Amino acid sequence: MPLAYPRGRNSNVPGAVREGMGHAGTVDRMDAEPEDGQRLATEARDRVRFEEDALALSDQVYRVARHLASSREDADELMQETYARAFRSWRSFTPGTNMRAWLLRILTNLNIDRGRRQQRAPQMTPLEANDYFLYDKLAENGDGISDEEQVVERLSQDDIVSALSAVPHDFRDVLVLVDLGDFSYADAAQILDIPVGTVMSRLHRGRRILKRELAESALEEAT
């Protein structure tokens, strides 16, 4: 996912007019004034299209942003900062590449810049339970299991949201991008600038931490 592309206006083909290349097209100057006007018009059109495309993705970006941020208010600010930066930096987006991933990369970088990584210390990372832990806890507290979907529904929406916010950032970022944002391991790795292997291990641990948090809230409600 390249974040920058050259916008050079200097073609190496003298006198040639290269058309049909969209944002990255270059136009040589045989007659500066009309071509300048044409270039400006093309750029304006490309920018408007970029802004419209970015805004059309805002619901999907928000779905992820809401849980990368610690609260609705933080998500709101983060979205505005992200879009303000994206609109300023629109030239660094490579047309034809994944705009949603590009926006999320800006957003995750801003999130880090905002100093929301204070839970990084390893000793503060809660130990995850094993993968079957939540099911076993819910089963212990139920009247026998007949339908796994009904077991899941013993968890409330609030349980899920608060358990997600309790997952430390490094794990949550990956969990949210992959499980809520539908990004592949490779996309998540590029967005967060970490190796794919790290994405996988953080994702697996993040899910276990989430389940441990859910088990705790389910047990609290049962008592």
Next chain:
Amino acid sequence: MKDPCAHCEEMMQPYLDHVLTDDEMRAAEAHLAECVDCRRRYKFEESLRVYVRKAATEPMPAELKQKLAALRIPLD
């Protein structure tokens, strides 16, 4: 020999993410075919993922959408 259910538990996430090798996939499926406990736990995990996604999805406030649109840079 390692407890087959413990091994199946370790395979659950990569299995549901479709990243196991063919051999690992066959081994997991062979165990799942004969172990109702692991089968239920896998099914629960699948349902949980769907449920978490549904529960965690909040619509973007209309006001925020308007604020984002207002950030567009006016044409000169």
